[in-house]
Amino acid sequence: MATGKRRATYFNNIELETLMHAYGDFPHIFRKKSNTAAAAKERETAWEKIASRVNACNPAGEKRTWQQLKMKYKNIVQTANRKKADARKTGGGPAPPPLTVAEELALSHNTGRPVAEGIPGGSSSSECTPQDTNCDGAVCLVEEPPQATTDIGTVSRQYSKDFTKG
Numbered sequence: 464m465a466t467g468k469r470r471a472t473y474f475n476n477i478e479l480e481t482l483m484h485a486y487g488d489f490p491h492i493f494r495k496k497s498n499t500a501a502a503a504k505e506r507e508t509a510w511e512k513i514a515s516r517v518n519a520c521n522p523a524g525e526k527r528t529w530q531q532l533k534m535k536y537k538n539i540v541q542t543a544n545r546k547k548a549d550a551r552k553t554g555g556g557p558a559p560p561p562l563t564v565a566e567e568l569a570l571s572h573n574t575g576r577p578v579a580e581g582i583p584g585g586s587s588s589s590e591c592t593p594q595d596t597n598c599d600g601a602v603c604l605v606e607e608p609p610q611a612t613t614d615i616g617t618v619s620r621q622y623s624k625d626f627t628k629g
Contacts, residue, residue: 472525474535476564481520482532483539483568485513490572540569 474482486493489509495502510529518526527535543566549559562570 471527471531475521475524477520478517478524478527479535479539479563479565480568481517482513482536483565483572485516486536487568487572489513536569539565542566543569 489512492505492509495505507529510533514527514529514532517532543562546559546562546566547570
């Protein structure tokens, strides 16, 4: 057997909760829209602080790098979003597994961020009813676009005349 890298141990619940709480202490850094080298360094420093807090809560366990914690955070958010989407599906079947504490914390960190939501009450191809023509704050249907006044045949004949002149 090769003597290379050894697989890291699983994260325990204390590490996960500490990771999520520590991430919540730096919203001003992680939500910043800047994409400069200074902002990247600031985010890296924040992740290093998070790593030191997670490693401090598990003195006998394996020490995690900030890169491992960053990847774990992304995986937790992805899993939480997937479970949230599965819960919205219809069609019966067993209930989706409940969110873990870490996943609930991950979703709470993302409150206030833009989220793509479906159209409530139907799909975009459904027939429009009179009560759908007003704006309720989430969905706003506008009037149909005005009909073109130019005859397509006239335009194409004019275009072919212009094309043959040149």
